[in-house]
Amino acid sequence: MAAARAATATVTHYKAAGYRYHTLMNVSSKPERTRLSAEDWELAAMQLIADQGVGAVAVEALARQLGVTKGSFYWHFRTREALLNATLERWEQHGEREIFSQIELIADPRERLPELFRRVAHELQSHRVYAALLKALDHPQVVPVMARVSQRRMDFLTTAYREAGLPPPQALNRARLTYAAYVGFLQLNFTLGLPRINHEEFDAYVEHMIATLIPA
Amino acid sequence: MAAARAATATVTHYKAAGYRYHTLMNVSSKPERTRLSAEDWELAAMQLIADQGVGAVAVEALARQLGVTKGSFYWHFRTREALLNATLERWEQHGEREIFSQIELIADPRERLPELFRRVAHELQSHRVYAALLKALDHPQVVPVMARVSQRRMDFLTTAYREAGLPPPQALNRARLTYAAYVGFLQLNFTLGLPRINHEEFDAYVEHMIATLIPA
DNA sequence: ACCGATCCATACTCATCCGTATGGTTACCG
DNA sequence: CGGTAACCATACGGATGAGTATGGATCGGT
Missing domain, CATH: 1.10.10.60 (Homeodomain-like)
Structure with a gap:
């Protein structure tokens, strides 16, 4: 049997x-x-x-x-x-060691954010757990975990934007905007399957994000 | 009994x-x-x-x-x-009539987007269903609905950005970015309860969004 | 080779939730 | 006022999934 x-x-x-x-x-x-x-x-x-x-x-x-x-x-x-x-x-x-360890090695703060964007964009498979956890925020066990993780990432973005030249209040808001765009992008793609964006067009989108969100 | x-x-x-x-x-x-x-x-x-x-x-x-x-x-x-x-x-x-009917009455295309942002931001209670549905995209019944709704809203944003002066390819990417920011914002707020942003700070965030995403 | 600790299978109980069957009650219409 | 259709209650059956009890198998050390 x-x-x-x-x-x-x-x-x-x-x-x-x-x-x-x-x-x-x-x-x-x-x-x-x-x-x-x-x-x-x-x-x-x-x-x-x-x-x-x-x-x-x-x-x-x-x-x-x-x-x-x-x-x-x-x-x-x-x-x-x-x-x-x-x-x-x-x-x-x-998950903490996954991104931050690599990124903090980049010396020039001006290059740090664009590089972060590009890497995150091309390593999407690794963010599937995060996307799944986002959809499970009604489950009380995941809320504190996601709160901590999101807060840490937001803080990271905020200081990165400050180092890139934005004044503190703007840096915080820009970090909020960036992180929201990241989270929303996860949802709209491999959970909802919006008009399946192809590779080159996706790269163009990432570059557009960089140009729009990161101060010259 | x-x-x-x-x-x-x-x-x-x-x-x-x-x-x-x-x-x-x-x-x-x-x-x-x-x-x-x-x-x-x-x-x-x-x-x-x-x-x-x-x-x-x-x-x-x-x-x-x-x-x-x-x-x-x-x-x-x-x-x-x-x-x-x-x-x-x-x-x-x-839901279709909720926003679009109001917005399309605004004549000046340049004022349309900022006004859209402000109204959506202050009518958050109405978007709770949308946020809940976003978390249920593993449920096969909601996927086609959300796909249609999201596509329509994306199209609306895309033409709005074109009318605001962006060349077509950039308009599409900007619409993607905007919509992703919207979706992500929903998640990070009344599902995850990130450091409960207060009213005036929230208004500042919305204005920051407008300044960052909408071309002058 | 044995023996205790670790690991797993089998066979239950219990609660939940969808769906069905069937008879009772209330509204409405001629 | 009587009857038919709309509406609802009660009591089932069946499926699923968490958790428990208990005995069997296997590994490691001596």
């Missing part, structure tokens, strides 16, 4: 850099399962959030996807809520 | 202008129920969407709020999906 296990196989870990690797690529042979850890559940949950939103994080569905049953889950986590919190916290930690 | 009826009373119809009026304001007296129509259910659903999102539209919850039972609902609608579709369609119809 231990069949129906290698059914849904493709796991494709979210940034599985350096983690334990027991993804099963084979089609219908032995599942070659390793035992799972709490981390595995969190990563799978994160992937699920990116693909289908926070609401899709159900323990039985996750268990099927990982090739186990609920029994495993409730050993690692006390409740579904606990998994969500752990996953969100992991995302918050991991 | 017909008690537990005047429990949840406050209905506060969404724009109940000219509709049948059987909202019960009294606290604990007779509910003075009139019989319901399909329209009543749609309005209540719309209110619920604005308050708690699309996912909260459950027929038994709605029935409780309206002081009836499911039996009523399934007389007016074949299914829950049907109610959602009807509600969304009603919103789409009703």
